[in-house]
Amino acid sequence: MPIIERRNSVDFVFSVITAVASGVVVLLILGILIVLIHESWLAINHFGVIRFIISTDWDPVKESFGAATAIFGTFVTTVLALFIAIPIAIGIAIFVTEICPPFLKEPIGIAIELLAAIPSIIYGMWGLFTLAPIMAKYIEPALQHSIGALPVVGILFQGTPMGIDMLTASVILSIMIIPFTASISRDSFNLTPAVVKESAYAIGTTKWEVVKNIVLPYSKLGIYGGITLSLGRALGETMAVAFVLGNNHQITSSLLNAAATITVTLANEFTEADKDLYLSSLFYLAIILFIMSFIVLALAKFFLLKAERKYSR
């Protein structure tokens, strides 16, 4: 059977080629991990793990580096962005699935998803030239006069409003991540069985009660997945915050101060790092970011897979 054998060998070669191509993804992830650890080895040896993470030093002149300021900035901007984005995103999902007329569902859905297609550098440009001045002139003074005058929380709004600060960065980030939570929540809302909703309406529940007591609990996993995915995206966002954060390594209590995130530090300082230890410390930051976002994204995928399994049953 020479013909069939020859055919099989071609098929074998093709299958091997495709297998290698799909293995590239695994190789890339392992490669990033190994290469970044290798490059940051100098800094890992020099500063250790715990000491590097808790140290607030970032002094290129004295060559003393710590990740605490960058991690602080990343953490604050991300959490604040989620705070702003989640209610809006879930509101959008409720509007699209329960309120808006059918002919508007598709266009509004696409419009919200277009927010995710705008490149982050455009968000950065817009943030620097349009949003930052508005924040400095109107919104931040207004916040200072209202919330800033209160005890305890007032500490968040101290200082001169410049527009180049953590608050502005968080607002931009929140706009960028709205589409992720919104579209995934909308898809899970749509999967709520109509029969369950109809039976609730039949016993006289209001629309909001249906959403609150039936749709939201039913699509819990999908919403968690969407939020976690947004978190993962926000952690690694670079250009949108690079313009408006000021890259200032400090830990402050006021949201109206400049700060630095891991991504902004990398974007601003990577090409300027003239000493080996400096560059190695930047690689160290990169590997911390990679591991953090990998874990968060894996968690998001876990939620989404669990949701998928639940709905397909």
Place this chain on the structure above:
Amino acid sequence: MNIEQKRKLESIAALVLSTLAAVAGLFWLVFILGDVLVRGIGALTPSLFLNDPTPAGVTGGGLRNAFIGQLMITGFATLIGVPIGILGGTFLAEYARGTRVARSISILSDIMVSVPSIVVGTFIYAVMVKPVGHFNGWAGAAALAVIMIPVVLRTTEDMLSLVPWTLREAAFALGAPYYKVIVQVVYRGAATGILTGILLSIARVAGETAPLLFTSFNNSFMSTDMRGPIASLTASIFQYAMGPYEDWHVQAWGASFVITIFILLITIAGRLIIKWRYK
């Protein structure tokens, strides 16, 4: 106020808030796009496309080098990333269909799609810039390709899975080996979907800046040499927007306009094709 009225009011309040949320989302979209369009359209002079940058501080000049550099970097990234992505997706949806390996790689790709692009930049810097000793265009293309591969791979996998299994069985029954079935039957059935995936992946990387900052870097001169630093629109926007000159800001807005329109058109086209083909 009795309890029924309270429940009704509560419901109305919640629905009004949801509507406001949707209005807020649309407001941001219109605000950002409108701003880019209004500020960008005035900067669209022939000089922006036809001239190279003038020395810093001298008004005039354009971004011809950045437009060409951007096309080259994105083009080569597509040439590297798309074949790998399509072949990889083929393995997951065909030869390894339903296996644990395929599922794991699929999940890893989904994670990889959202991995911070600046981390990819540092990785490529370590393997392609540091050994050579200088920034180069190939490194930029490679960084974008790394971001592209998982995107193309996942869409290809999904699109191939949509082709009915019976179609393959019909081809098998004629005695065709699997590779022929894939190339001549499955690829044909999924061609539109795969093409859409490629389009969307190009849209995804065309606006990437972070991975280019320390791979292809930037270049204020006209260069088509992929072995040296090469200008890109996004890196130029970053440099110009952060720079002190008003003329630079105007050009940055012009470049933003072009790149935004390009990406939005591709994205909308991709969505329309999917809607029209897989309804």
